[in-house]
Amino acid sequence: MVTMPGVATVYSGHRFHCLPLLSHSTRPQLTNSTHSPLVSVHPHSISCFQTKLFFKSNNRFSVTLTRAADSSTTTTSQSSNVPKDGLTLIPDDEVSITKVSFGTIGLSLGVSLLSYGFGAYFNILPGSEWSAIMLTYGFPLAIIGMALKYAELKPVPCLTYSDAYKLQEKCATDILKQVKSDVTRYRYGDEQHLEEALKRIFQYGLGAGIPRRSAPILQMIREEVTQDGKYSLVLVFEAKALKLSDFEQRQAKFTSFFGPGITAEVGKGEKDLYEVRLISNTDPNATSS
Known part of the structure; x- marks a missing residue:
């Protein structure tokens, strides 16, 4: 802060106004009958106000305090974390x-x-x-x-969106529920999650299969709703030695192994991630009626 000689500094929150000081000869004389008394305002009491100065005739001015915008409210609205497409995640707080x-x-x-x-x-x-x-x-x-x-195999994270959470009880098949339960709990003795399923689908060591060292590893699962409103369980695998075509060739095997009542779709994720979407064929509208 720099204070210039002959200048009065008036503070208002984070703003300040510089006013020229009046000399003794030009200062208005205040009387008890015609002028309002001077009011002393503590600086902390006006920290959330903006000051407006209106100059009038005879070198007089009036000070008007107006409430400033609440910074905490503005910050909260700007930094609010709104999930994509307005969907929220349901926390997995089930005690088991x-x-x-x-x-x-x-x-x-x-x-x-x-x-x-x-x-x-x-x-x-x-x-x-x-x-x-x-x-x-x-x-x-x-x-x-x-x-x-x-021998411990840690559970994989599960992301459940709010719209899928409403459909999982009535649209998820028994096999999809079992898959979710198996991969989201501690297991002992297994080398990886869904080991038996991946062994049959990718046929480790066989002529049309892949080497066991190239087997995909389950990283996480998601529960979401497709564009046509059906419940789906998405299996996200990491496979550095595989290509999308390796999953596409076995799309029918994913459908038959995790069926009946589901349709499998495969897709490419980020980097070395691949997604297998197990879509329930149960019509949610027909179930709710």
């Missing part, structure tokens, strides 16, 4: 034991029992009379937890 990692539970519990058991055994921690029991159960729990953690 299948979404809990047994490997993490077993390993954490086993290590805790072993740690406390050794501490109690050497009289570092209280409870020496229970140290033998904690060591006896802690060791196998830790081993089992490490084994489950090694």
Whole structure:
């Protein structure tokens, strides 16, 4: 802020106005009967107002305070995250034991029992009379937890749009519901999700098939509605060694394996991603009537 001599600075929020100071000879004399008293305004009380100055005759001016636009409201409206096409995502907040990692539970519990058991055994921690029991159960729990953690296959993320959420109960087939349940929970011993389905569809190691090392890997799934209003479950695979033609040649196999009652469509996504859309043939209008 730069203040010039002979100039008064009037603040108003983030704005300021410079006014020339009146000399003693030209200042209007205020009387109790004809002029309003001077009002002292604290700077914080006008931080959300804009000041308008209106000059009148005889070097007098009036100050008018008008409320400024609420910056928080403007920022919120401009930065509001509106999903594409006005659709919202339904969070997957369902509580299920299948979404809990047994490997993490077993390993954490086993290590805790072993740690406390050794501490109690050497009289570092209280409870020496229970140290033998904690060591006896802690060791196998830790081993089992490490084994489950090694063989653990984490669930893939699932994006469910609001319009598909309304149709999934009445339009999704039993197989589509089972596919969603299988890939969105922890699995143990499987190398990848939908391993049996991909093995039959791509025929690993056979003459018309692909090498197992080139097998597509499921990255995520989506529940959405097609343009003609049908429910679909989209499987998004990553396949660096495959082409779109490899999926197109097996489009009928996707339909037959995940059927009946569905139609499979394949498409190319970003980079090395490919999408297999399993569309339910159930008419939502006929079902709701």
